[in-house]
Amino acid sequence: MSTEIKAPVFPESVAEGTVATWHKQPGEACERDELIVDIETDKVVLEVVAPDDGVIESIAKNEGDTVESGEVVGTFKPGAAGEASAKSSGDEGDSKGDDQASESAPEESGPKAPTDGEPILSPAARKLADENEVDPAAVHGTGKGGRVTKEDVQKHIDQKGSAPAVSGPSKPAADAPVAPVQPGERPEKRVPMTRLRASIAKRLVSAQQDAAMLTTFNEVNMKPVMELRKQYKDSFQDRHGVKLGFMSFFAKAATEALKRFPAVNASIDGSDMVYHGYQDVGVAVSTDRGLVVPVLRDVDGMGLADIEKGIIDYGQRAQQGKLGIEEMTGGTFTITNGGIFGSLISTPILNPPQTAILGMHKIQERPMAVNGQVEILPMMYLALSYDHRMIDGKEAVQFLVAIKEMVEDPARILLDV
Structure with missing residues (x-):
């Protein structure tokens, strides 16, 4: 059964906020307490985390949309297996029948032993490793039973001197080299003022x-x-x-x-x-x-x-x-x-x-x-x-x-x- 993802209850001094960043997209698996969306107010950025293990089902408020205190920004399906978790299990053929099995036997009850010597990765760790082309076998797992966590992968990336991964969906435009300005060109870039900076200006x-x-x-x-x-x-x-x-x-x-x-x-x-x-x-x-x-x-x-x-x-x-x-x-x-x-x-x-x-x-x-x-x-x-x-x-x-x-x-x- 789906549950609503709501914006935090704002203090009395804050009237509304703006969806700053979705760190998860529909179909992506989440672990309990994993960051899924940032809500920016005129004072601080508030974090909304996953209420349980599951998957983002839909997004009601896109990045840049205005939200009020406690307003629904999306839906979440507890216990569902997303794309990342299906990939980490290595059994896509049984992914459709995993919903009920995950509810009765969640992953926290004990990690499964690897069958081919490959380390066990959490969905978030698997996604981060894939984004940064990290070999899971090279990462030292500190989780229960040697499980590799997202923090383990990030630490491995930092030690190698790799560029830090961007949370949420990849942003190739931001990582692409900036094209040199040709003689005679007068480029401009228009960026909306953030709610925090607008409040500072006021x-x-x-x-x-x-x-x-x-x-x-x-x-x-x-x-x-x-x-x-x-x-x-x-x-x-x-x-x-x-x-x-x-x-x-x-x-x-x-x-x-x-x-x-x-x-x-x-x-x-x-x-x-x-x-x-x-x-x-x-x-x-x-x-x-x-x-x-x-x-x-x-x-x-x-x-x-x-x-x-x-x-x-x-x-x-x-x-x-x-x-x-x-x-x-x-x-x-x-x-x-x-x-x-x-x-x-x-x-x-x-x-x-x-x-x-x-x-x-x-x-x-x-x-x-x-x-x-x-x-x-x-x-x-x-x-x-x-x-x-x-x-x-x-x-x-x-x-x-x-x-x-x-x-x-x-x-x-x-x-x-």
């Missing part, structure tokens, strides 16, 4: 129209932090299992400064000013789908290692589109680092309803006057964009100076001076 324009945005600048000598990092980076990594970066220093310095200047940690709600007694710092992350800002909660109670681990985890999951909506809402302050792309200076745009955002930039060696002498120091420009309706210029400048002083003398963070 919020950025709104921020500039609705806020009295102003930016103040300063510069910070990174030499003390760089020397501290060089001295302790090995022992820090050995103890915490993560590298010591610069972002954690700025997050801690910003948190201490936010406690001293509450207006910078506030937000505007209509005609009300909301002062937050906690510091939830958002960290801007660039992805292929657009810019997202996951939030580190209660940074005041986090150590440098906790901050670094949180940033790495968010960065990895952001690239995979696996961040939850709750992880990208509710921040009180944002830090963005354009320096990783080489930006020397910029004016970051506010992330509403927050009233301030800190911009970090490239570390550049420059000649600086120190005690009447010229020294070459690693300097970074800092930019603080703020909402002048909420924050006065004096507070904004003093806030940025406080961050500068704490980064140039990290002991201030520990001593709260």
Whole structure:
């Protein structure tokens, strides 16, 4: 009996979504909890997985179609044998009578022993191996009874240095070499804006129209932090299992400064000013789908290692589109680092309803006057964009100076001076 494949129930802040990618097509076999379709909203990409072992029967919503919360996007037939599973069984003649047999004796009850020395592959693993021309006998199986899983095949591909397989149907157009542009040609390519990028564009324009945005600048000598990092980076990594970066220093310095200047940690709600007694710092992350800002909660109670681990985890999951909506809402302050792309200076745009955002930039060696002498120091420009309706210029400048002083003398963070 067929079951409906439904879009996830969206949060109240999300009205609708778009079918981004079908990873399985009608007739393809699926394993329980295997990803079958991505639904993209204006904030995150939600994954829909197979409810059981079976086959995709039909697709009701194609890629690019708009879907509402809980709407049916396709149908799924549990226990049915698809093309991939029939191929892996090696017995196409009996494939029509396998439906009832698979229901009474599913594959999880114990893998069948190979009859000719060929390893047992799951349907997903078989499909991935076929797409990448991988010899199943060369793959080491880590599943039950030596069964080769999709992850085993992908690991084998990565170790060989092969190009990663594209999930779902093959896309030869994307893999084909781009034809050289001939003299006189003026090629164009029109691509629909993703829902996430459209939402980002709307919020950025709104921020500039609705806020009295102003930016103040300063510069910070990174030499003390760089020397501290060089001295302790090995022992820090050995103890915490993560590298010591610069972002954690700025997050801690910003948190201490936010406690001293509450207006910078506030937000505007209509005609009300909301002062937050906690510091939830958002960290801007660039992805292929657009810019997202996951939030580190209660940074005041986090150590440098906790901050670094949180940033790495968010960065990895952001690239995979696996961040939850709750992880990208509710921040009180944002830090963005354009320096990783080489930006020397910029004016970051506010992330509403927050009233301030800190911009970090490239570390550049420059000649600086120190005690009447010229020294070459690693300097970074800092930019603080703020909402002048909420924050006065004096507070904004003093806030940025406080961050500068704490980064140039990290002991201030520990001593709260």
